Amino acid sequence: MELVGYETDALDRMFAALADPTRRAILVRLAAGEATVTELAAPFEMSQPAISKHLKVLERAGLVTRGRDAQRRPVRLEAAPLKAATDWLETYRQFWERRYQNLDALLEELQQ
Amino acid sequence: MKGTAVTTPTDTQIVMTREFDAARDLVFKALTTPDLLKRWFGADGWELVECEIDLRVGGQWRFVSVGPGGLRMGHGGVYTEIVPGSRLAYTERYDDQWFPGTAQVEADLLGSGTASTTMISTLTFPDKQVRDMVLASPMERGVNESHSRLEKLLGELQ
Numbered sequence: 092m093e094l095v096g097y098e099t100d101a102l103d104r105m106f107a108a109l110a111d112p113t114r115r116a117i118l119v120r121l122a123a124g125e126a127t128v129t130e131l132a133a134p135f136e137m138s139q140p141a142i143s144k145h146l147k148v149l150e151r152a153g154l155v156t157r158g159r160d161a162q163r164r165p166v167r168l169e170a171a172p173l174k175a176a177t178d179w180l181e182t183y184r185q186f187w188e189r190r191y192q193n194l195d196a197l198l199e200e201l202q203q
Numbered sequence: 204m205k206g207t208a209v210t211t212p213t214d215t216q217i218v219m220t221r222e223f224d225a226a227r228d229l230v231f232k233a234l235t236t237p238d239l240l241k242r243w244f245g246a247d248g249w250e251l252v253e254c255e256i257d258l259r260v261g262g263q264w265r266f267v268s269v270g271p272g273g274l275r276m277g278h279g280g281v282y283t284e285i286v287p288g289s290r291l292a293y294t295e296r297y298d299d300q301w302f303p304g305t306a307q308v309e310a311d312l313l314g315s316g317t318a319s320t321t322m323i324s325t326l327t328f329p330d331k332q333v334r335d336m337v338l339a340s341p342m343e344r345g346v347n348e349s350h351s352r353l354e355k356l357l358g359e360l361q
Contacts, residue, residue, distance in 0.1 A: 193244075
């Protein structure tokens with residue numbers, strides 16, 4: 092199951108990237124459309140290098156990409172990895188939900 | 204509207220919240236009575252066939268489930284805290300160790316009436332990697348790894 096191993100690593104990087112409030116705020120901003128580092132730094136009391144550091148973490152997690160335009164290098168949100176993370180959670184949730192539905196039926200029976 | 208909510212409040216935890224239409228005492232009974240557990244704990248083609256519970260602090264529990272293709276999976280642990288009707292805490296470890304180390308499980312039952320109980324299950328794993336692995340596939344991984352062990356064994360026998 093090499094695929095599972097690979098995806099677990101990717102998931103690690105993603106959860107680590109999402110564990111920081113500034114990085115989450117950056118993602119929220121990018122959900123509204125691409126932005127330059129200058130634009131991203133504006134709402135935060137942070138230097139551009141500090142923002143760039145956060146962007147590198149997000150980039151390594153596959154959550155954002157940088158555009159080719161040498162001047163602007165706009166940052167874009169990549170939705171697919173985020174969806175992969177929520178898919179894992181959803182599979183787990185569904186598994187337990189099916190168990191709990193069995194429990195619902197049992198509890199109902201026991202109360203009759 | 205009932206439904207299971209899954210959250211990951213810290214790097215090493217999974218928290219599940221679910222409401223049940225029954226009093227806390229009855230939910231607690233369903234969590235701690237072997238005959239009752241056998242009637243609900245199976246899901247997705249799995250059936251709980253052995254269930255032993257020594258319900259006291261330091262007492263052991265052991266479950267064996269049979270899954271698709273007759274695959275057996277055992278897990279168990281030790282009860283660390285028992286408050287009838289409101290809290291159950293125990294360790295959990297799988298026989299085949301498809302995840303390393305021991306998980307800590309806490310189930311808290313909240314609610315004052317006879318008609319509704321909210322169960323909050325907190326699972327704490329040895330590290331983040333194990334937590335993510337468990338999250339990535341609750342049963343599937345154990346199945347896949349058992350299958351690959353079987354394949355390996357069959358290969359050796361030929």
